[in-house]
Amino acid sequence: MAGKDYREDNSVNSTRSQYRSRNRNRKNNNFNGLIILAIILIGAIFVGSRFLIRHMKKNNTVAATNKGDGSINTDSLDTSVAVEEAESTSSALEVALNTAKKQAMQYDYDAAIATLNELNMPDNAEVTSAISEYEGIKANLVPANMDDITHVFFHTMVVDVDRALRDTHQGRQWNSVMTTIPEFKEILQQMYDRGYVMVHLHDIAQMQDQGDGTMKMVKNQIMLPEGKIPFVMSQDDVNYYIYMENHGFPDKMVLDENGKLKNQYTDAQGNVTVGDYDLVPILDAFVEEHPDFAYHGHKAIIALTGYNGVLGYRTDETFDPNSPAFDPNNKPNHNIEEDRSTVRTLTSALKQDGYEFASHSWGHINFKGRSLGIIQNDTDKWIRNVGHLLPDPCEILIYPFGADIGDWHPYQAGHQEGKFDYLESVGFRYFCNVDSKRAWLQYGDNFFRQGRRNLDGYRLYEGYSGKADRLSDIIDVTKVFDTSRPTPINWE
Structure with a gap:
């Protein structure tokens, strides 16, 4: 029994000894693991602290140390x-x-x-x-002659001559009143080469407080280097009318992916592209290359009607299915509020880009041949449908057809059948007609008037064919005229 018991005790002791040995090994391994983990954590803290210090230094943060007297030691700057x-x-x-x-x-x-x-x-x-x-x-600098400032104007640019200027009544009309893109680009280059510099109407004259509470239109003085000549540029009907769709003209104005003002255009095959298809983006590109073409960065006047909306968007109330003014002959615009917001963005961008705005009436009416009542009704529609889409109140009126409310005599209160009194009362101070003279300006106490020159197919062909010389002071028409146009060109 004793031997048996002994053998049994030996077996148990051996087992316990093996267990204790394994247990010690586990503890040793755990301890070693903790040591390694601690070393890793200490290293991470060290590296992190070094990174933090460098980061603080990079951001101009001084690592401050206590001197012992409560003050901060900033002697060592990185x-x-x-x-x-x-x-x-x-x-x-x-x-x-x-x-x-x-x-x-x-x-x-x-x-x-x-x-x-x-x-x-x-x-x-x-x-x-x-x-x-x-x-x-x-x-x-030398003073410009403030009584000899020419004003040139254009309509929507022709992109596709073959589609726009066909031998139809409408095509012949467009051939006489429109300018092609190659013509416009050549006009810009020639005027620049001759020293012309774009200015705003507000650069020429401004309403100023006279110190007694009264306002008066005051002639400014433009100062330029010797050889530079101020001029004004404008574009009528920047609306992209419905009747012009699919006829070789731009569709509408847009902002591209870089926030630049461009035009959308649909070609004969239905392909839609965005690019330099009208006056604004073409002029912008030219001024970007030739900044000295724009006095203080000032560019053209954008003249807008209202009946088809503006800038290619059907924003007028007559397209609003929820408006009592909705015209059942118009295709309802169910996105009209979104389009109005888009137009506000575009007009703000245009202002920022150096453009001014003008009313061209709501319905493209003849101010000379229409009664005061009709003018009032039309102007009210323009203010309601176009004016509120502009970044500032509009002070410029560009007469449709160039039809002024008066002759060459200055406007006077109570004259012009009350038309001037009304137009002044709604905020117009600058008035532009059409005149074939090199320059026509009139400074009144409460208005400024200027004649404009049409650089269109009819006027260009007039010079190109030798019929009349009205443009040689600004361009050489033999180099400007687009010979892809159908000829002859008559006034339609």
Whole structure:
């Protein structure tokens, strides 16, 4: 029994010894694992702290240490702070120099000098040199003749001559009153080469407070370098009417993916593209290449009617199925509020881009041949349907057909059958008719008038065929006229 018991005790002890050995190994392994984990955590904290310190330094945050007296030790600044400050200063300098350069190229020397002075770098050689240069140019500017400023105008550009200018009654009309894209581009280049510079009507004259509460139209003085000539440009009927659809004209105005003003166009095969298909994007591209063509960045006047909506969108109340003014002859626009919002975005972009706006009446009416009552009704519709889509109240009226309410005599209260009194009461101060003279301007106490010159098919062909010379002061028609047009061109 004793041997048996002994053998049994030995077996148990052996088993217990093996268990204790395995248990010790597990504890040792666990302990070693904890040590490794601790080393990893310490390393991570170290690396993280180093990254945090570098990140704080990169953001110009000084690592502060306590001196023992409660004060902060900032004696040791990382050199990256100074480097970043230098880079920031250099970037601001470059931006300011480029901004001032463009302002100066567009004859706004005061703005250019102010831009550079805002840098507060009186000891910077580049800044002082540029300021000195702009002050020198400004000192040598000459006054423009404010009674000899020409005004040229266009309609919607012809994209496809074959589709737009066919031998039909409508095609012949368009052939006489429209300009093709190649013609317009050549006109821009020739006027630029001859020293012409676009200005706004508000650059020519402005209503000013006389100090006693009364307002008066005051002639401004445009100052330009020797050889530069101010002129005004406008475009009528920037509406993209329904009857022009699928006839070789743009469809509407849009903003492209870069936020630039462009046109949508549908070709003969039904392909839709976005590009430079009308005056605005073509002029923008030209001014981008030649900033000195636009005085203070000012471009053309965009004249709008209302009866078909504006800029190619059917925004008029006569297209609104929920309006009592809805015209059953019109296709209802169920997205009219969205389209109105789009137009507001476009007109804001146009203003920002340097354009002014004008009323061309709601229904393209003849102001000379219509009664005061009809003019009032039409103007009310324009203000209600077009005016509220513009970023500012409209002060410019461009007469449809060029039909002025009066002759060459200045407007007077109580004259012109009360038409001027009414138009003034709703805010119009600038009035443009059509005149074949080189320039016609009239400054009144409460208005400014200017004649305009049509650079269209009829007028271009008139010069090209030798019938009359009305445009040689601004262009060489032999180089402008698009010979792909059907000829002869008569006034339709």
